[in-house]
Amino acid sequence: MMKRITSRLEAEELLKTRGVQPTSQRVEVLYRLHASQRHLAAEDLHECLNEEFTRVSRATVYNTLNLLKSYGLVGAVLVDAGRILYDANTEPHYHMYDVETGELTDIGCGVLPPEALPGIPDDRLMCGVDVIIKVSKKRSEHH
Amino acid sequence: MMKRITSRLEAEELLKTRGVQPTSQRVEVLYRLHASQRHLAAEDLHECLNEEFTRVSRATVYNTLNLLKSYGLVGAVLVDAGRILYDANTEPHYHMYDVETGELTDIGCGVLPPEALPGIPDDRLMCGVDVIIKVSKKRSEHH
DNA sequence: ACTCGACTTTAGACAATGTCTAATATCAGA
């Protein structure tokens, strides 16, 4: 089970143990993402950081999210064109996306462990699996 | 097994049978996507259409792809931020994405039928499943 | 063939998202 970060201090510790310089901006981004309990876009996070006391530039939010992602400290989900949502949950899991509301929900992958996925060529290493199950409340418009 | 379109005439027939007005632009877009045998971005398609005799505007390429997608005549895959790749293969299938080269390959979903996916709430209808298996040749940079 | 109305295409403006650059600021180690 993943440790949930509940304070800036814990975020700082986590960064240190991974060998990432725990600057105040990085700590803040990581902490806020955990605190929000939701999936956030970079712009959401930028906005949310700057309505409080903190002041973090747009570029830093983007850079930091890319950095955290490259260290596996956050997850990224592509739902629509030109929109990445970030996810504090770094356990392997899948997503359910409501195409009407835009709501994105985590789904455990118990029934469908990544190992069960179709085989990949021998010369490649799997470095991630994205599963997005799209749902809606209505039937699609064209039958 | 899906019928592969090999001529503009077949593209036109397909559009007609689905009740979509088979304009020359739509026929051309649908035909070219099948002819290319690859996954193409809207811009690729726009470029490729206009180096030949045909002349199709950017807006029409985007509109047409959205239209075809809403009728299930083409598939769309999100691989990177702000980049949709379109796919002539409308059979249920998954994708393998090489994060280094950007190469996107179809993978059958025989081993992993969509029905095997985690349950979704009763009040929602599943309207699609995206599975992207990310692979690379090297280990990721941060161990 | 003609006309009308509905649909389609078009060019270009616009919007949203993310990246890059050069200057400045900050940090860690000597």
Add this chain to the structure above:
DNA sequence: TCTGATATTAGACATTGTCTAAAGTCGAGT
């Protein structure tokens, strides 16, 4: 405290996709 390496910043830039208003095309009914 110094110094080099690293991080942050503002703003320009690039890319992708959407919107709008005008012009073009299609087809049914006459």
